[in-house]
Amino acid sequence: MLSKYEKELLVTIWEKMSLKAEDIGSDALFRMFTVFPKTKTYFAHIDISPRSPHLLSHGKKIILAIARGARNIDSLTTTLAPLSALHAYHLRIHPTNFKLLSHCLLVTLATEMSDEFTPAAHAATDKFLSAFSAVLAEKYR
Numbered sequence: 118m119l120s121k122y123e124k125e126l127l128v129t130i131w132e133k134m135s136l137k138a139e140d141i142g143s144d145a146l147f148r149m150f151t152v153f154p155k156t157k158t159y160f161a162h163i164d165i166s167p168r169s170p171h172l173l174s175h176g177k178k179i180i181l182a183i184a185r186g187a188r189n190i191d192s193l194t195t196t197l198a199p200l201s202a203l204h205a206y207h208l209r210i211h212p213t214n215f216k217l218l219s220h221c222l223l224v225t226l227a228t229e230m231s232d233e234f235t236p237a238a239h240a241a242t243d244k245f246l247s248a249f250s251a252v253l254a255e256k257y258r
């Protein structure tokens with residue numbers, strides 16, 4: 118459960134990250150591909166080399182989707198329903214992968230926010246990304 122303070126903190130954090138969504142998103146994705154190479158198999162059809170146009174645009178989409186989730190945190194299931202269906206039925210992403218990307222997003226945020234990545238920000242982000250991932254994975258068969 119997220120407190121009112123945590124929800125406000127999350128909106129602030131992800132609004133800020135949205136301003137450099139391409140950089141933040143592509144950094145997190147590149148970390149995921151490096152640390153968990155199997156995740157690359159889902160992206161065989163696109164160029165995922167560092168700072169490639171597709172990596173940047175995909176990174177941006179991910180960050181904006183997360184920011185949208187933060188603004189709609191009390192209705193995550195309905196807000197993310199189309200994205201959840203896409204990942205489960207069309208892309209067929211195995212649920213374990215969401216934890217891997219969440220972890221990489223946390224590391225990217227920590228490097229990006231530096232002193233602003235307080236224990237409270239860390240805890241709120243961790244809880245939020247878990248909830249977000251649970252919704253994305255819930256339709257998986």
Ligand code: ZNH
Pocket residue numbers: 156159160163175178179180182183200203204208210214215216218219249250253
């Ligand atoms: Zn994902 C896609 C988000 C996770 C894989 N994605 C996508 C999109 C978005 C997202 C927004 C776009 C859609 C449209 O276009 O409509 N994701 C997301 C998020 C997350 C995710 C937010 C978390 C948090 N994904 C994920 C994972 C994986 C993935 C984990 C694996 C590993 N996705 C994917 C793919 C795609 C997507 C493959 C497609 C791409 C292209 O372009 O093709």
